[in-house]
Amino acid sequence: MIKVKNLSVNIGQKPVLKQINLEVEEGTVTAFVGPSGSGKTTLLRTLNLLQEPSEGSVEVNGSVAEAGHISKQVIAQVRQNSAMVFQQFNLFKNKTALENVAAPLILNGQLPKAAARQRAQEVLEQVGLGQVAHQYPVTLSGGQQQRVSIARAIAVRPKVILLDEPTSALDPELVESVLQTIAALAREHITMVLVTHEMEFARQIADQAVFIEDGEILDQGPAKELLSGDQPGRISTFVNSLEKVEIEK
Amino acid sequence: MNFDFSYFLSLFAQLIPYVPITLLMAVVSMVLAIVLGMVLTSFELTKVTPLRWFARFYISLFRGMPTLVQLFIIYYGLPQIFPVFRGIPALVAAIVGLGFKQSSYLAEIFRAAIGSVDDGQIEAGQSLNIKRSKLFFHVVLPQATVNALPATGNTFVSLIKETSLAFALGLTELFADGKMLAGDSFKYFETYLAVGVIYWIIIIIYTWLQSILENALQKPYRRVAHVVDQSEKPVREHRTETSFETN
Numbered sequence: 357m358i359k360v361k362n363l364s365v366n367i368g369q370k371p372v373l374k375q376i377n378l379e380v381e382e383g384t385v386t387a388f389v390g391p392s393g394s395g396k397t398t399l400l401r402t403l404n405l406l407q408e409p410s411e412g413s414v415e416v417n418g419s420v421a422e423a424g425h426i427s428k429q430v431i432a433q434v435r436q437n438s439a440m441v442f443q444q445f446n447l448f449k450n451k452t453a454l455e456n457v458a459a460p461l462i463l464n465g466q467l468p469k470a471a472a473r474q475r476a477q478e479v480l481e482q483v484g485l486g487q488v489a490h491q492y493p494v495t496l497s498g499g500q501q502q503r504v505s506i507a508r509a510i511a512v513r514p515k516v517i518l519l520d521e522p523t524s525a526l527d528p529e530l531v532e533s534v535l536q537t538i539a540a541l542a543r544e545h546i547t548m549v550l551v552t553h554e555m556e557f558a559r560q561i562a563d564q565a566v567f568i569e570d571g572e573i574l575d576q577g578p579a580k581e582l583l584s585g586d587q588p589g590r591i592s593t594f595v596n597s598l599e600k601v602e603i604e605k
Numbered sequence: 606m607n608f609d610f611s612y613f614l615s616l617f618a619q620l621i622p623y624v625p626i627t628l629l630m631a632v633v634s635m636v637l638a639i640v641l642g643m644v645l646t647s648f649e650l651t652k653v654t655p656l657r658w659f660a661r662f663y664i665s666l667f668r669g670m671p672t673l674v675q676l677f678i679i680y681y682g683l684p685q686i687f688p689v690f691r692g693i694p695a696l697v698a699a700i701v702g703l704g705f706k707q708s709s710y711l712a713e714i715f716r717a718a719i720g721s722v723d724d725g726q727i728e729a730g731q732s733l734n735i736k737r738s739k740l741f742f743h744v745v746l747p748q749a750t751v752n753a754l755p756a757t758g759n760t761f762v763s764l765i766k767e768t769s770l771a772f773a774l775g776l777t778e779l780f781a782d783g784k785m786l787a788g789d790s791f792k793y794f795e796t797y798l799a800v801g802v803i804y805w806i807i808i809i810i811y812t813w814l815q816s817i818l819e820n821a822l823q824k825p826y827r828r829v830a831h832v833v834d835q836s837e838k839p840v841r842e843h844r845t846e847t848s849f850e851t852n
Contacts, residue, residue, distance in 0.1 A: 438732075
């Protein structure tokens, strides 16, 4: 489904990702974990070619993007296969929830307008937001906006959904509704790659975890084991540091 | 106080027939300014360096010179250098001069309005494989229009008042007629006050119309009663016990 080979990304002169190799199987959930600034989001963005690779290649569902040879056609092919959910939702502010979900279907010519709107309504109902379909993003809570954003991503029936810290911008009490929506997609075996700091969530829904630090993959393997906090090495220090915060008075 | 109130009132009947010419100049100049402003903005945002330079030069030039000087250059100066402009009607010269001048302001307003639409929405659209041109027309432009409206309205308000400069080209519009009436009657205060009041009323009416338009266009961006559905009831205290198991 996804194959990343010898991928390096430099932003300006700074190497952000170094020689990344990774495979994601169809129907699985992969969680990228690691400290802030480690390159997780850059790796996720590279899978959608929002970030151009400096070296190596990214393959999504058979479409290969090789550094230095990335045409508009390749970008279109990769993006046809993947859809992204952003930390800040990034909904189109001038469109209602329904119009947001229908927009890619209409503007890409995937469906006629009426069929696109019907599909959008169905997907909004799937994420539990049928009743706010005609509201504008500004009138929705953060959690609702993020679920609309997830609906927009799944409406185009991508082969893989990429989620960049989908709950980081939410108030704590709104996080769970979004996590439940993502878990429901995982139960349908939709391929997903997500960047998250929600360790318990990642442990429960991810098949594979990838620990990234300083632009390198330091560890990867089954999520339940890798994120248990019992593994030797740096990852356990990281996982345990997230879960055991003690503040001295 | 020697204020002739009945003369003041009688002036309106003589001045109002010149309102249409004032409005015609303002509206046509504004349309010209909007079209030119959009072209200049597209030049400013392009990657083609000579076009960017041209836009910057144009904006700098037309913002940097007094309006009256520009009108004189067009009406009196151009025919001297280019005979083809000889006999250009004063109305056309005024419209072109005012349109060119205001386009330089509008280009900056439009550029800022486009820049104020956050990049995240463009990025989200791109990630969904929507073409940039379609994103521009369906996502960026509608939002930029709303953002640009107040400042564009201010430009139009200035333009309505600047049409009074056309009297200097010999065009009889609202202010020029007032000037003649004042000269005839020597009642300068009453006459210029009546002229000022008419401009003021025009601008009040326009401002009211603009506020209606702004209200209509701002509907998507207005926060109304917040809707929180049942699935978003606070769950913080249960987070550690929540199960997300997939099988």
